[in-house]
Amino acid sequence: MLVKRWMQGFAVCLLAVVMLGANDSGTRFSRLGHQMVCACGCGQILLECNHVSCPSSGPMINELHAQMAAGGSDTSIFNWFAAKYGATVLAAPIRGGFDNVAWIAPFAVFLFATLGTGILIYFWRRRSVLHAPPAGPAGMLDADREAMRERIRRETEY
């Protein structure tokens, strides 16, 4: 029962951590502006481009305001910018389709690797239990004590 409760608690925490990245990060303008890069070639996020005479960031910000004022959804705004400036204007692949692979692959690899590690540990443990040496006598001779001391030293060195 206690284990079950711990497992449930852990699952909730894990879900909370995994879902951290799935929330809004600012006002709509700030959020959208931080998901695009400036088209001037500096490689910076649109709202962080710091060139005073940048030929791109000012007009792009105005376009973003205009698109938002026109009542477009996030997706339609992104699509509008991607159509005008190319897909590289989006700071991350968010157009759907093959772009989804970019997001799924790291989590899939991580989950499969975790699962694989869990299975590996399970089989190793099972094998070591099957091949465990018989238990020794309860009392400890000097030689045993010395051997134990050496093992402790070796295995607790770091």
Added chain:
Amino acid sequence: MPQFGSFTLLLALALSVYTLLAGAFALWRFKTTRAEDGSGRLGETARRTGIASFIALSCAAFALVWASFTNDYSVSYILHHTNRALNPAYKFSALWSGQEGSLLLWAWLLSAYGFVLRIRHRVDVRLSAYASTILAGIQVFFLLLLNFAAPPFAIQPGPVAADGFGLNPLLQYPEMVMHPPLLYLGYVGFSVPFAFALGALMMRYPGEKWIHITRRWTMVTWLFLTCGIFMGAHWAYSVLGWGGYWGWDPVENASLMPWLTGTAFLHSVMMQEKRGMMKSWNVWLIFSTFMLTILGTLLTRSGIVSSVHAFAQSDIGNWFYGFIIIVFAICLFTFFKQKDHLKSENKLESLVSRESSFLFNNLVLLAACFTVLWGTLFPILSEYVQGSKVTMGAPFYNRVNIPVGLFLLFLTGIGPLLAWRSTSLRSIRRNFVLPCIAMVVACIALIAAGVRPWSAGDAMQATIFSLVTFSLAAGVITAISAEFLRGASVVRTQTGKNLAASTVLLVRRNTRRYGGYLVHFGIVVLFIGIAGGAFNQSHEQEMGFGDSMTMGPYKLVCQSFTQESKPNFDTEYALLDVYKYGKKITQLAPEKRFYIASQTSSTMVALHSTLESDLYVIYEGKNPETDRPIIKVFLNPLMNWIWIGVLIVVLGTLLALVPNLNKATRSRAVPEPPLVEAEVQHVG
């Protein structure tokens, strides 16, 4: 001097080829005949020519630096990367400011590592001979590049120019004199553990001594790479003027990937040392780390990915493709040929053990590495599949890597608390109660102090992330402190010394363990600094004389703005008085420079840094309509914690490199204690 440089490069190539061929032949003769019959002497000549190649490459590097200092613009490289008015320190750093020079630096550092290895060959003559031959192979590749694909001493056609084109202004910054060499020391350094691992596998080296031999090499290399990466981050923060320090640029990613696999190797290699496990895994970890350093170099120099600080596109990338394929083929062949030599001596006995924590640590680090690699290469894949490139920027990496990073922070805390083989329930209870309490208390205290995600509005996601990080950090710091205290208490009981002296003695007895804890502590401090980024603020304003701007507790008042001409650049700057709670604390002078030789401009950030936050001020230029400067100000909380964290990591690594207090000294100082219950329990 250019002729001398070219000659020494060619000589270094000839010497390295001899080291490779003679070394390989001597090892083959010994392996097949099992007799010295001259192969020992041949091997010795190979070793000595390897040493000579270092001298030849040192001469070549000296020749390039000399050409830079004497303004020899007949050399194309010097013409394109220096000018007469350049500061002498930057004339020296011109050695690594371009493609050819940085390749020369790479080859020279490799030969320097090889020099140390060959001088110290008596540690294990046969294994050193293998490692020396493998290093010579790598060196031959770089010298082929330098002699035929990217010669640093190429002569500029036509009449000699009166002045050079100058150094990229972004590179004219003190940290840029240190950052590339440190990064390269890290990159190149991984060649040595790679050479030892491959050599040990080739010769079926008995036991794990090769790991002991390479441990210091790996740690020193890791340390250099860590310093190089964070010095680069500090440079980006101080120079690029966008308020951040890490932009997930492909070139930055290229340095992070080998760091992640190298960190995984440093952890998992302990399992092999202590328990004879994970041998194949470790071998592939170090192989991958080395190949990732080459892949990073390929990405930087081939132009296959877009990067703001990659070298221009060149056909040099094909050489690296070829080299990676050859290295991979050799590694794969050797691995399958000697696979039976890598059988584990022990198996995992419990899920709750130090071994499994290392396994998960490796898993997390490799997952992070995969994410970074995936993000770096996905634009190429997307272009292949969809016909259009995509950008993989901060939003992608932040979203994917935050959960991975938090899991890593969690493991940093619990890993050291678990015993080898298995950990008893009693031990778990004893070790984990305090950190868990600290975590909960920290979480409640932070919420009480105002870190409330539900009322953070726009910054809810960032606030949750920070809250989790700070709470975990409190737990991990408590766990590490408890480990120190527990150990020191045992020593105090044994010796009767006070707690401070007992702690020092404890650390000296096992520098590796406690140095490692210090590194973990540094990582926690670093995470706290990163989490502080969730509360960054910025504001941009045009500021004339007497105008003011408020940012957090600070008020900035513009005193003046002016311009000056210096020998190497023209500069515009503003003088801003900074007040905190109404009291003047400093004056800042953010500036914008225009470099005459290269005809490019660069910002010089003005910074007021405290433990609490950084006031980061940028002079963005003048509004052409009003002729008044535009000032952008960032308030970056806990920024200094990042650099302090790195400093602690460096100290911890240095501590781990110090030899333990030896047994004889220890026995004189302290009589061997009887086996205590705590020690027995530690084994489980």
